[in-house]
Amino acid sequence: MTPNVLFHSFDVFIIIQSLQGFAQFFVNMCSVLIKKKPFMVHSCFFSRxxxxxxxLDLCYSRGEDPHDVEYIWRAIPDLVKVMEYNSSLNRLTGYTPIGTHNAEQLNTDPVVLASFQTPLHFFCKHYGAVAYEAGGTSKKKPPSVHLSMRPHGDRHPSMLTCSAYNFYPKQIRVTWLRNGQEVTSNMTSSEELANGDWHHQIHSYLEYTPTPGEKISCIVEHTSFTEPKILHWDMSLPESERSKMAIGASGLVLGVVFAAAGLLYYNRRKTTGMELVPTS
Incomplete structure (x- = not known):
């Protein structure tokens, strides 16, 4: 029995069990996992x-309101995704021939579409709000800030990246300083990106040509901070260039050591009157 045929014979049973009898089904037959991206996963298994x-029932946040969520219902027979419901579209989408056929038929049935409102409200909105409060997401969460560099190529400058992860609320400001002066050119920033669990991330990029003695800083301002967080990048050369210099310096030192050893050996032989006699 192929996944499509299996799904075709199970589709009515699945929808009735997982939607109309959702509350009892939720407690007795399925497992729930509270996590990130999505923030909740509800999984059930049938065999035949x-x-x-x-x-799979998946819940994603769409904003800072714990009730502003997106619900995804997904049917996967034998590891093949066949059909999916999206609450933002309020319709089913098929991913295989039989899944597309079933989706087209079920999208014309208002009772079926209305059935998806039960897990949307009971599972995502109700339990999502509980998880939101229990997880402290309604409170301020400071970002984790990182500063990194992508080495330059032959024709391109290096790129410094200042990233802030997992912060709440989403309002944040990221700026650059070069030798204490705010940078206003050769930089780009992403929008605040939602993680899907009410937290956010942002990335700011600065083109950077290494200059000896130059100091570059990234400043992150967030309501969870009592003062701006400043990360400094004051290295005159990127890691790859510093590695090349270290290797070159090591080679130079070894050369000096071997030259000194050779000179010492020659002087000792000369002092003792020993000479090298060529052999035929």
Whole structure:
């Protein structure tokens, strides 16, 4: 029995069990995992004739309101995604021929579409709000800030990246300083990107040509900080260039050592009157 045929024979049973009887089904037959991206996962498994079907209920946040969520219902027989419901579209989408056929039929049934509102409200909005409060997401969370560099190529300058991860709320400001002066050119920043669990991230990029003695700093301002967080990048050369210099210096030192050893050996032989006699 192929996944498509299996799904075709199970589709009515799955929808009835996982949607109309959701509350009891939720408690007795399925597992729930609170995590990030999405912030909640509800999974169920059915088996028949050596085949199995996985049903996933996924919840994603769409903003800072714990009730502003997106619900995804996904049917996966034998590891093949066949059909999916998206609450933002309020419709089913098929990913295989039989899945597309079933989706087209079910999208015309208002009762089926209305059935998806039960897990949307009961699972995502209700339990999502509980997880939101229990996880302290309603409170300020400071960003984790990192400063890194991508080495330059032959024709391109280096790129410094200042990244802030997992912060809340999303309002944040990232700026650059060069020798204490704010940088206003050769820089770009991403928008605040949602993680899907009410937290956010942002990345700012600065083109950078290494100059001896120059100091570059990234400043991150967030409401969770009592004062701006400043990360300094004051290295005159990128890691790759510093490695090349270290290797070159090591080679020079070894050369001096061997030259000194050779000179010492020659002087000792000369002092003792020993000479090298060529052999035929």
């Amino acid at each position: 004739d050596g085949h199995f079907i996985t049903i």
